[in-house]
Every structure is written in structure tokens, then in C-alpha cells.
Amino acid sequence: MPTEVDVAIVGGGPSGAAAAHYLSSRGHSVLVCEKKTFPREKTCGDGLTPRAVKALQEMGLQKELDTWERVRGLRAHAAGKTMELDFPALDDWGNYGLVKPRKDLDSIVLSHAEAQGAKVLFGTQVTEPVFDKGVLSGLKAKRDGDIEEVRAHFVISAEGSATKFTRTLARDRDPSYPMGLAIRQYFTSPMQSSGWFEAYLDVRVGADSLPAYGWVFPVGDGTVNAGVGLLSTYGQWKSVNLNELQRDFVAQLPAEWDINQRTVCSKPRAGRLFMGGSVRPPHGPGFLLTGDAAGFINPCNGEGIAYAYETGRIAAQHIDDALSHGGSPTLAGYADELKGIYGPYYRLGRRFVKLIGYPWLMEKLVSIGMNSKSVMSFAFTMLANLEDSKATTYEQRGLKALKLLAELKPQRGSK
Ligand SMILES: Cc1cc2nc3c(=O)[nH]c(=O)nc-3n(C[C@H](O)[C@H](O)[C@H](O)COP(=O)(O)OP(=O)(O)OC[C@H]3O[C@@H](n4cnc5c(N)ncnc54)[C@H](O)[C@@H]3O)c2cc1C
Missing domain, CATH: 3.50.50.60 (FAD/NAD(P)-binding domain)
Known part of the structure; x- marks a missing residue:
């Protein structure tokens, strides 16, 4: 040394x-x-x-x-529907993920x-x-x-x-800031090279729609990374058992994806965000x-x-x-x-995740979004923080406007 x-x-x-x-x-x-x-x-x-x-x-x-x-983007699943959202074509960011x-x-x-x-x-x-x-x-x-x-x-x-x-x-x-908790596992699956980040927005505990999402990401080596993440803005987050949440999430995936206890190839591992x-x-x-x-x-x-x-x-x-x-x-x-x-973006983000901590609001927003590709396209740009310095699309104008709004009345205790 x-x-x-x-x-x-x-x-x-x-x-x-x-x-x-x-x-x-x-x-x-x-x-x-x-x-x-x-x-x-x-x-x-x-x-x-x-x-x-x-x-x-x-x-x-x-x-x-x-x-x-x-x-190439996000494939959102919720309310019995599936919607494909390509990463936007922007000057400041490429249009693919890895x-x-x-x-x-x-x-x-x-x-x-x-x-x-x-x-x-x-x-x-x-x-x-x-x-x-x-x-x-x-x-x-x-x-x-x-x-x-x-x-x-x-x-x-x-x-x-x-x-x-x-x-x-x-x-x-x-x-006083929000925190995330998430868990993941690897499985062998025919989805190993699907070309999409699969995101399940309907994660529930009992009747409550959680500020959470489940994911299946294609690793390309015969496996997928599947997991679920939850925000501490949900009032009862401390009582949520992450292992059970993961089990329930995996159980709702399409049978043809073959993601189950037979194809699992790693122990579940959880962490804080x-x-x-x-x-x-x-x-x-x-x-x-x-x-x-x-x-x-x-x-x-x-x-x-x-x-x-x-x-x-x-x-x-x-x-x-x-x-x-x-x-x-x-x-x-x-x-x-x-x-x-x-x-400004993180202030907006903290307010947004506080709101979706209310199960009824989370459920409403997901249902509105899954009925409108324009709404989901805006949400995708906003949630991934893909602001572009030049583009003037409605997604970009919406994101800039929301950031300005979040600036107007700073959250208590935020600096
Ligand atoms: C379940 C889960 C899923 C996630 N999924 C994603 C995702 O898909 N995409 C994404 O962008 N982010 C994701 N994240 C978040 C992402 O993992 C972290 O934000 C990222 O790893 C942060 O990088 P870092 O370098 O700050 O810290 P880390 O990646 O945690 O690296 C810290 C390093 O410091 C070392 N270290 C710690 N203490 C000491 C010490 N005292 N002395 C010497 N070394 C030390 C550790 O061994 C480690 O290698 C996820 C997080 C979790 C928990």
C-alpha cells in the first residue's frame, strides 16, 4: 500500500x-x-x-x-395490458439501454x-x-x-x-427522504434476449397497489434478472416481506417465460436504495x-x-x-x-414518490397511463430523467414544466 x-x-x-x-x-x-x-x-x-x-x-x-x-425501451405490463415504449430519439442521450x-x-x-x-x-x-x-x-x-x-x-x-x-x-x-428496497434473482428463460426492459407496474400486497415495480431484464447469456423494488413512501412498507413479494411477482409472469423455481439459478438477494x-x-x-x-x-x-x-x-x-x-x-x-x-429533478422525484405512496392514487395513475400511450411516453421520459437540451416534444416540455413547478414551492426540509 x-x-x-x-x-x-x-x-x-x-x-x-x-x-x-x-x-x-x-x-x-x-x-x-x-x-x-x-x-x-x-x-x-x-x-x-x-x-x-x-x-x-x-x-x-x-x-x-x-x-x-x-x-430498445420499456415494455410496461399492468391492468391486463402491455405497452411498448421505445427510448426516445434525443440529441443528448442515445436511444438504447443495455x-x-x-x-x-x-x-x-x-x-x-x-x-x-x-x-x-x-x-x-x-x-x-x-x-x-x-x-x-x-x-x-x-x-x-x-x-x-x-x-x-x-x-x-x-x-x-x-x-x-x-x-x-x-x-x-x-x-425523511424516500428509500427503496429491492430484491433480485437470476433465472434461465426464453426471455433472455427479449430486447426490452419488462416492467410490471401492478405490484400488490392484498388490495393495496404499491409504489413499486417488478422487472425482468434480459441478460443475453441464457438468463434474465428478475426482481421487484418498493418505496418507503408506502405507509406499511416495513411490514412487506420482500421474499414473498418476489415470489408473488414471479408467480404472475407468463408461463411461456418459464421463470419459476425450476429455472431459478441464484438465491434472492436484497438491498437498500x-x-x-x-x-x-x-x-x-x-x-x-x-x-x-x-x-x-x-x-x-x-x-x-x-x-x-x-x-x-x-x-x-x-x-x-x-x-x-x-x-x-x-x-x-x-x-x-x-x-x-x-x-430540481430530485425535488420533483421526491414529491412524485410521496404521492404514489397512496395505494388508491398509484392504482389510478397506472390505470390512466395504461390507457394512453402519450401519457406513458411522457411518464417514461420523466421517470428515466431523459431531459434533452434541444428537443421540444410534449414529453420534454412537460418534464421541464414539472421541474419548474417543483421549484416553486420547495418541500419542507428540502434544500
Ligand atoms: C436490488 C437492486 C436492484 C438495482 N437495480 C438497478 C438497476 O437495474 N440499474 C441501476 O442503475 N441501478 C440499480 N440499483 C442501484 C445500484 O445498484 C446502485 O445505485 C449502484 O451500485 C451505486 O454504485 P456505487 O458505486 O455508489 O456503490 P456500490 O455499487 O455499492 O459500490 C460500493 C463498493 O464499495 C465497496 N466498499 C464498501 N465499503 C467499503 C469499505 N469500508 N472499504 C473498502 N471498500 C468498501 C463495496 O464492496 C463495493 O464494491 C439497484 C439496487 C438494488 C439494491
Whole structure:
């Protein structure tokens, strides 16, 4: 382990890998401490929207992407109907998504950062921060049973929803923000290359229509990733048994998809989704938080990989500015930039998921949507946060108008 680096990064998932990629490609010495040994499983739906595809392209991974399983959009199922919604053709975003198991995806992106010069230590768990006069100036990590210390000009916490290290920096999730819970499994299925993100919007517990959706994503290797996610805005979310929810969801899938206990090829794995910018502020003296560690999952659709890449890139820019160009060592500009880019949308998202926490409203909205392709097309653009700087379609005008409305009367307690 080196004794001193420019930037030490806790975690080699999407946000840590993206930050490492951008910082090392700008010539800074970077150490990534990753507690697991890659390739490793990560509980996820493995779905990459056009946002994530763009982030991967920007890191120079197009050649790899060309070999992954492509999807053209969302196939929504609810109220006894099915509706196909292609990703919109926009200037700012491509019109396709991808599916790549995290076991492979995270290895590929982290190796790419290593190729730029980042040093990655696997099996290295960061245990505590090292402060110097109140400024984070390094960390201690456990490796092969020994505790080692590294000094760093800046530290990035990209540890995901593990939160152990982030809490030592006096940063924790604001419990008034919505949170997601989700569970997934792999199955062999003839849907393994369906070309669509299948989304079931009618997830119920008893008579209640939940703020939730079930998914079946085609992995392209003979398997699908099938799971279900639920929001904490549902009043009784704590009493929902995720394993039962998953069992009920799988049981309602079409028999010809052959997704059942006979074709299952992994145990169900569940995780928490920290959403809407719920860990605040995402910076402090000498450190930045990125991805899930900053609570940056999109509350509207549970997508976190793209936001992990994006916040990793933005964090790298601010640290690069501080290291190379005498930018502010407090890194406060990072929080301001995140607020500027994501604030209005996340405020809208938090309000939206609060509303759909009412079962009667969720049911009504799904039934209205499934009767109108225009409504669903707008909802798809909004939920995936695919705002375009130039397009003037009704979906784009609607999304921009809703963001403005959400700005007019800030939610209590939101910043
Ligand atoms: C069931 C489920 C389904 C999901 N489906 C999707 C989906 O289809 N699409 C999507 O975009 N998002 C999805 N998400 C969200 C997505 O998984 C996360 O938003 C994303 O992984 C965040 O990336 P990250 O780099 O911030 O954190 P992580 O991916 O969690 O990476 C953190 C890394 O840090 C390491 N680490 C943790 N603590 C330490 C420590 N102390 N020392 C060293 N290393 C440490 C971990 O081992 C890990 O490798 C899903 C989440 C769940 C739970």
C-alpha cells in the first residue's frame, strides 16, 4: 500500500471507478481500496439506461458496450395490458439501454481505471478516517489482517449504501427522504434476449397497489434478472416481506417465460436504495461523497448506476480543480454543482414518490397511463430523467414544466 497519494477512494463500484478513471487520466495518483475481490456479485437489476450508456461511452468503453445485451425501451405490463415504449430519439442521450451483470460490469470499469494509472487494492477494507486539524487527510485500511495507513490530499467515499465509513465522517441518510428496497434473482428463460426492459407496474400486497415495480431484464447469456423494488413512501412498507413479494411477482409472469423455481439459478438477494440526494451535504473538509454514499439514486425509477458514474466524474473534476488549478480546497463547489444539476429533478422525484405512496392514487395513475400511450411516453421520459437540451416534444416540455413547478414551492426540509 502506498503511504501517500493525491486521492484515496473508498470502494471500487461504479462511482469509485468513475472517479478513479477521471482523476488518473488527469495525471493524479489515485488509490482505490476495495474490500471485496473482483469479480464479485453486487445486488442489482443490471439495467443500464441511456444515461448510464452515455457515461460509459464518455469513459471510452464503446467497444465493450457493442458486445453487451441491448434493449430498445420499456415494455410496461399492468391492468391486463402491455405497452411498448421505445427510448426516445434525443440529441443528448442515445436511444438504447443495455443489460450487463454487475459481476462483469464493475470489473470492466475498474480495470479501465487501472489502465489509466489508478492503483486498486482488492481485499482492502477501509476501517477509519485519519483527520488532521479537522480535515480528512487519509485513512486506515485492513489488508491481510494488518491495519495500514495512507495519507491523501483528498478522500472520496464511494462505499455505496454500506455507510460504515461515511458515518465516521458525520454523514448519514436523512430519514425523511424516500428509500427503496429491492430484491433480485437470476433465472434461465426464453426471455433472455427479449430486447426490452419488462416492467410490471401492478405490484400488490392484498388490495393495496404499491409504489413499486417488478422487472425482468434480459441478460443475453441464457438468463434474465428478475426482481421487484418498493418505496418507503408506502405507509406499511416495513411490514412487506420482500421474499414473498418476489415470489408473488414471479408467480404472475407468463408461463411461456418459464421463470419459476425450476429455472431459478441464484438465491434472492436484497438491498437498500438511497435516493434523491439523501446524504447531505455530500462534501466536507478534505472529502466528497459519490453515488449511493451520497444517496444519489433516482427516486422515480431506482436507477443508480448512471448517477454513480456521473457523481464520480463531477467529484473528480472538483478535486482536479483543487489539485491542479488552485481551486477551493473546501470542495463546496461540488455540492453546489450537484444541486444545480439534480436539485430540481430530485425535488420533483421526491414529491412524485410521496404521492404514489397512496395505494388508491398509484392504482389510478397506472390505470390512466395504461390507457394512453402519450401519457406513458411522457411518464417514461420523466421517470428515466431523459431531459434533452434541444428537443421540444410534449414529453420534454412537460418534464421541464414539472421541474419548474417543483421549484416553486420547495418541500419542507428540502434544500
Ligand atoms: C436490488 C437492486 C436492484 C438495482 N437495480 C438497478 C438497476 O437495474 N440499474 C441501476 O442503475 N441501478 C440499480 N440499483 C442501484 C445500484 O445498484 C446502485 O445505485 C449502484 O451500485 C451505486 O454504485 P456505487 O458505486 O455508489 O456503490 P456500490 O455499487 O455499492 O459500490 C460500493 C463498493 O464499495 C465497496 N466498499 C464498501 N465499503 C467499503 C469499505 N469500508 N472499504 C473498502 N471498500 C468498501 C463495496 O464492496 C463495493 O464494491 C439497484 C439496487 C438494488 C439494491
